[in-house]
Amino acid sequence: MDKPRKDTLLLAAGVLGAFGAGLAAGRSIARAAGPGTTKEGLPRASLLDTLALGLEVFAPLVAQGVIIRRPPMVALAERLDLDRRAVQRMQKLRDKYGRGPLMLPLPIRQQAVVLDPGHAKRVLDESPEPFSPASTEKRAALAHFEPQGVLLSTGAQRSERRRFNEAALDTVNPMHRMAAGFLPLVEEEAAAMLAAARDKGSLDWDTWSQAWYRMFRRVVLGNSAADDHELQAMITRLRGAANWAGFHPTMRAKRERFLARIQEYLDRAEAGSLAGYMAHIPRNSTTEPRQQVPQWLFAFDAAVIASFRALALLDSHPQATGRVRAEIAERREMHPLPFLRATVLEALRLWPTTPMILRQSTARTHWEDGSMPAGTGVLIHAPFFHRDDTRLREANRFAPELWLDDSAARDWPLVPFSDGPVTCPGRNLVLMLSSAMLANVLDGRKLALAPGRRLDPARLPGTLDNYRLRFTVEE
Ligand code: HEM
Structure with a gap:
């Protein structure tokens, strides 16, 4: 058996075995430890509910890979509809325990789960203090490749690195200041991708993702990085270790080689790339530009996944495809393509690529029903808020209109x-590049999913396995 397959089977067996044993033990203890409240007044989950949460919400996400996806596990999650079950489990907890935050009786740490939309908003608005994004598990994972990245930074260092990220990524502008240089790169890579798809007879994940990787290496590091597959292999390996967080030894030498390679590109500062653009941004001794870049390279993966899923959504929604075609036809230079952006945002709402937003409180916090000690881990499960069909009419259907007015901000945490001060500073850049990639691919051609893989618009799946999507391309 090949190694990745063996690893995956071992992982699956491990996760299921651990939870099975836990559940069996939990049943006997649960009689003694039912639901209640903490001494500070917040609802506390019973042991059985905590185990169910572990089994149905945490385990599938961890098994699918938090830092880099494991394709066989994503396929399994789709087959067993695991992400829909996770939302249903969260709904049951909310119905049983009320607004929360719900405290979990874990032996090793204080952990809370957010159940109320107002609380989700508060946690995000009050980040990074008192709700720090640099939670213990995030530190353990991301330190494998970016120990001084903004997400893991605190205090004055965080402020400086955040400022630098916002300046480089031009966070506030829908069209990055470098758009005129970046968009032709997207066009070139889309054309090469379509030629490769023609040769293969269809557009599959491999062809799609390789074109994207080339494109964003050129955007971030410059044209000389277009074929730097070694760099890609290094970050893939480091992210693989990060999936295991603290359970995997830190590969210091590999991490140093990877960061040194990034530094070479930053020193080269090629015109027309972010590396070149960054060279003019002021910095101080704590900025650590080379440690900010890994997050960018890593986060582009989410765009590759979401935009491929967006193609699948358009395939099953002819009306929306008509609107996309009209938008492409009217496209002028530097057009922000709002409908295509909304389509990508919908792919991200329906299948969030950061399903667990994690925080850790730095001080005691007070809530309607009680208080939470400093050091508590706080989980916002994005799929629960995005797909709660008891509260959100559009939960399980494609609704790009959510993003075209201000309803995404008004009604419910999408x-x-x-969101808030730690919101993704790459949002506009990534939406600009994704919508441009989709416009180039769809311009004058029809992409269709193979029969049997088409989505049912009335009941979109809880998980959509992007690795198995394959489109025929008709010119
Ligand atoms: C579809 C693609 C992307 C999605 C869905 C996404 C989503 C997110 C989310 C949810 C966070 C917050 C994480 C947390 O609170 O723990 C985040 C943070 C961040 N993202 Fe993105 N991201 C994407 C692409 C990008 C890209 C392409 C870049 C850079 C080029 C980027 C740069 C960052 C940075 C620097 C942070 C850390 C912000 C901070 O700590 O203040 N992201 N992203």
């Missing part, structure tokens, strides 16, 4: 890019 937070694929997080």
Whole structure:
């Protein structure tokens, strides 16, 4: 058996075995430890509910890979509809325990789960203090490749690195200041991708993702990085280790080689790339530009996944495809393509690529029903808020209109890019590049999913396995 397959089977067996044993033990203890409240007044989950949460919400996400996806596990999650079950489990907890935050009786740490939309908003608005994004598990994972990245930074260092990220990524502008240089790169890579798809007879994940990787290496590091597959292999390996967080030894030498390679590109500062653009941004001794870049390279994966899923959504929604075609036909230079952006945002709402938004409180916090000690881990499960069909009419259907007015901000926490002061600073850049990629691919051609893979618009799946999507391309 090949190694990845063996690893995956071992992982699956491990996760299921651990939870099975836990559940069996939990049943006997649960009689003694039912639901209640903490001494500070917040609802506390019973042991059985905590185990169910572990089994149905945490385990599928961890098994699918938090930092880099494991394709066989994503396929399994789709087959067993695991992400829909996770939302249903969260709904049951909310119905049983009320607004929360719900405290979990874990032996090793204080952990809370957010159940109320107002609380989700508060946690995100009050980040990074007192709700720090640099939670213990995030530190353990991301330190494998970016120990001084903004997400893991605190205090004055965080402020400086955040400022630098916002300046480089031109966070506030729908069209990045470098758009005129970036958009032709997207066009070139889309054309090469379509030629490769023609040769193969269809557009599959491999062809799609390789073109994207080339494109964003050129955007971030410059044209000389277009074929730097070694760099891609390094980050893939480091992210693989990060999936295991603290259970995998840190590969210091590999991490150093990877960061040194990034530094070479930053020193080269090629015109027309972010590396070149960054060279003019002021910095101080704590900025650590080379440690900010890994997050960018890593986060582009989410765009590759979401935009491929967006193609699947359009395939099963002819009316929306008509609107996309009209938008492409009217496209002028530097057009922000709002409907295509909304389509990508919908792919991210329906299948969030950051399903667990994690925080850790730095001080005691007070809530309607009680208080929470400092150091508590706080989980916002994005799919629960995005797909709660008891509260959100559009939960399980494609509704790009949610993003075309201000309803995404008004009605309910729709937070694929997080929100508040720690919100993704790459949001506009990534939406600009994704919508441009889709416009180039769809311009003058029809992409169709193979029969049997088409989505049912009335009941979109809880998980959509992007690795198995394959489109025929008709010119
Ligand atoms: C579809 C693609 C993307 C999605 C869905 C996404 C989503 C997110 C989310 C949810 C967070 C917050 C994480 C947390 O609160 O723990 C985040 C943070 C961040 N993202 Fe993105 N991201 C994407 C692409 C990008 C890209 C392409 C870049 C850079 C080029 C980027 C740069 C960052 C940075 C620097 C942070 C850390 C912000 C901070 O700690 O203040 N992201 N992203």
